[in-house]
Amino acid sequence: MLRAEENEYVTRVGPGTPMGDLMRQYWMPAMLASELPRPDCPPVRVLLLGEKLIAFRDTQGRVGLLDNFCPHRGASLFFGRSDECGLRCVYHGWKFDVEGRCVDMPSEPPDSNFKNKVRATAYPCRERGGVVWAYMGPRETPPPLPDLEANQLSEWQVSAYQRECNWLQAMEGDIDTAHIGFLHFGSERAEDQIEGTFRYYALKDRAPRYAVLDTDYGSMYGAYRPAGPGQQYWRIAQFLFPFYTMTPTGLLGRQIIGRAWVPMDDTHSILFTMTPRPTAEFQAMRERGGAIRPILQPNDTGWYGRFRLIANESNDYQMDRERQEHDEEYSGIAGIHLQDQAITESMGTIYDRTREHLGSSDAMVIRVRRRLIAAARALAETGATPAGVDHPEVYRQRSGGVILDEDADWVEATQHLREAYIEHPELDPAIVGGFV
């Protein structure tokens, strides 16, 4: 439970808010690189931390992210013309480059110096692994990009999905392993699984115990339950500042994943999922496990027109009461992503945490909120640079499941498996027993 002021504090991300200021310390996924498919292609409306921005790719292929409103008289740069390394406002022909410099001002007399006094708000962008990263913070020279393994693969896959609610309740679903056994697999039975797999143990005991730990990048938890004799099955997952998660849906040591819950504004978010491009077999296994890829509406050019799902609140997420009643699906909603989408959006656009009752399974949720609030407060009060901003290497993390001896120290015993960029061909993914 949070007090009302705390809930405001931790959820609001617009300019000038403490949590918004915290996020602006970091590079953030802003869009898919594929949204700007070629030099001088049409600009794209991007809503990010409550700011209306126009993204464009200039003649040399560089991505620019400018304030929507032309600094002259406020016309939208969305209608702008991208050519010769700049975006030109069609109202009076002023032209800005990716750094926001006004490089042409043809409505003023040639002898005018006014051009050099005007600058558009422009946020630095970088491209990596199919993601356009943006830095909206105060530094002249931005910090380094976080060293996220999933964003630096040679065979990457990146997807984006809009969620029509506040970023935090969406993200909290990712660090809450307890719901897996209900929302996602509530209708499945341990008896139907291969004995000895993660899946078998997970369904056999749906109320694991929890260990939670602060780290130099955020927080980590391990959820554990009995496995074979003298053993425990651990699910280990990460929260990384300011909004990343690594969910434990595979084998620790082999699973590579990064999920970013990026606020569009206080009531809309985009999830960027970064993973290796899966093999056909792996993809088939995931789909058998319930990882149905949600169907998106075609993007349109509106501020909220990107990566929206066909199944949404207005159609009850295409819930099928028959399938729910006959236990074909616990929720009657198809697929893990959509199940999470429905539940987190159903909490209201900004969930009122004064009314909740947290149990032992919410230990990680509690810890992460505390860390977020503390970091935002430290920044606001003392200017303290938050975790990871200047230490990209702390993002070299992995998550996943593992079987440990009952008396093993879970942190120490998994250290080498949690390190990114190390291959573990010796580990057999079949132990997972399906997507869990």
Added chain:
Amino acid sequence: MLRAEENEYVTRVGPGTPMGDLMRQYWMPAMLASELPRPDCPPVRVLLLGEKLIAFRDTQGRVGLLDNFCPHRGASLFFGRSDECGLRCVYHGWKFDVEGRCVDMPSEPPDSNFKNKVRATAYPCRERGGVVWAYMGPRETPPPLPDLEANQLSEWQVSAYQRECNWLQAMEGDIDTAHIGFLHFGSERAEDQIEGTFRYYALKDRAPRYAVLDTDYGSMYGAYRPAGPGQQYWRIAQFLFPFYTMTPTGLLGRQIIGRAWVPMDDTHSILFTMTPRPTAEFQAMRERGGAIRPILQPNDTGWYGRFRLIANESNDYQMDRERQEHDEEYSGIAGIHLQDQAITESMGTIYDRTREHLGSSDAMVIRVRRRLIAAARALAETGATPAGVDHPEVYRQRSGGVILDEDADWVEATQHLREAYIEHPELDPAIVGGFV
């Protein structure tokens, strides 16, 4: 006319408002029993006094009305699974019974006592005469249900219609007999009626005089005008706390009716009409008189998706200017219900009563507002239990028209006719002369 503060006071019904607190002292019609057609059927979203609630019918057929947001982490119970006498949240499997007790909490370890510390907000429900009644008030043991005759018939008929405006302006249309001769029958002429019927007298004199009286259940008025020699035609109608009306559209002594104007929130209401199931002849007479049953959109699952009319503000209530101009209908809008709907919604979502000019025909409207404000104030300031809460018998009332001798005392002379549960086969409904 009301002062702005009074208008706020009397119209707002959310949690913590004085009028909302007043209504919460009473049982209220919340939904039709038919909305929950069978045990363990799909839950229904119910908006009541500004509160989002989920109604369900459990395995034993009992109706539960729970807060929309699961007390754990706020997932909507709309997606819940109803089985084995409880509604189970699909997020973490917590299960609540109709009284809000958490009867299963499978995400916590078996030895946890947390389950007994958590309770969902649950409002007691009862079913009677096709209506699901809810009590949202503070008492541990709710008061008795109001003894409304129309809700206790063996051959009942109950309907529900949403009105997209504040409850009070909608209800005020029901206690305003003056508009009948204009909005509903403005295009009809006394000459075309059977002489000596109510209808004849009503159309002959459209500006009756009024008598208004406070009662132990609310207020009563009589509108009178000349009838035959030495006689007067009286229309006697009731307001009963907190939002019931009995309109005088039939013969006093034989007409049985109850109408409840239940606020969904400050700007949406549902009218529940309770009447005997009409004979075919009676229904035909009503329809000749203009009582066209409004056509509803199919209900959907949204908060505002119940009992909406096809004809509404967006299509000007399917008004037909030709019919209006040629005097086929005074308003060009078809049917009494829709005419009232159009007019009361056209006042704005919450009508600004600082701008009105009340005449002698508004005596009842003025009286009822004063009683509502006084009762809410007495409750807020001294905790005074409002009228009728502990006296269900005061609701045993009837309304209707009657011919009285010029020098009769209207209250005394109609006492026996206004008593519910008494049959009057000696009275001839034909004197009404159509629906008036």
Added chain:
Amino acid sequence: MLRAEENEYVTRVGPGTPMGDLMRQYWMPAMLASELPRPDCPPVRVLLLGEKLIAFRDTQGRVGLLDNFCPHRGASLFFGRSDECGLRCVYHGWKFDVEGRCVDMPSEPPDSNFKNKVRATAYPCRERGGVVWAYMGPRETPPPLPDLEANQLSEWQVSAYQRECNWLQAMEGDIDTAHIGFLHFGSERAEDQIEGTFRYYALKDRAPRYAVLDTDYGSMYGAYRPAGPGQQYWRIAQFLFPFYTMTPTGLLGRQIIGRAWVPMDDTHSILFTMTPRPTAEFQAMRERGGAIRPILQPNDTGWYGRFRLIANESNDYQMDRERQEHDEEYSGIAGIHLQDQAITESMGTIYDRTREHLGSSDAMVIRVRRRLIAAARALAETGATPAGVDHPEVYRQRSGGVILDEDADWVEATQHLREAYIEHPELDPAIVGGFV
């Protein structure tokens, strides 16, 4: 740039706002006369300065403009019956004439005097040149109508277009000649024009110099640039209190135009354009020049249902990126009107002028804002009657282009050409060289 308070001050027009009070000193175009095509035709919902009004044409053809809400109990007069010189509320039959007098009150007893105590808010109306003018101000006897030539032609043409943004940013587009060379003609070249025409000079130099002047009706500017040897091409245009413009799109001395930017409310406006009915040749020339008439949706009866464009924000004004990229149109948006619509609406519903950077080409915009604020302040503080209210003759102005000798005084030299109601058959419109 304006301070936030100034921006509020100059943009808000509802009852009681300083700028709203200023506008209420003047007659205003409220609707097209053709919206009320015949006596006793259906009433029309009119939103004007944030007030909901019902317009009707009575049996004698007079136009009435009444408050939407009946003064009795607030029913909308939109559903009213217009007959025998009045609009009758269908709720209780009260009837009001065009001056707001209650001329019948049939729901009250015949001996009641209440009728004479009730008055509907009614604004005086006059018709001229296809426009219904309304006076919403405080004077018992309204001032004279402004002597606008374009509204007093024998062969007039008047059109109306809704713009979904605040009136000021829309109007500022009209007094900003600098954008012509970009937004409208950015893709055209001087080389393709007939040498010596206005069009040729305008495209040859897209950054003219400016002279700005206060006048007794508002403000005037001249934008000048080199023309033939020893000559300058001047574009002279007018702002007239409180929201009129005369744009310089033709030949000074022959062009007759009046444009009124009338606020519906703070975020919606209607442009009324008044011009002579054009000859077929002139119309063809205008269309070659880009003056494509925007396509309107059919009017509906809603408050915002009048004069809306088919191309609008939701479809990006039917922008064609291909045409933009291939330089067939600078903006990819078809036609001058739609280009202006897109740009001014894209600034947001009320443009935030704290963020702008004004250049030398914005001299007129700056001047007009200052005059508006000063006039509103003078009225609010000292009750000073604003410019033109009592001097209809100051509106006898014209605008347009002219070639002057380099050393001529532009004001003096154009005096006779700027006077309305004078024919100049000696001037050759061909010098314009197309619509500029």
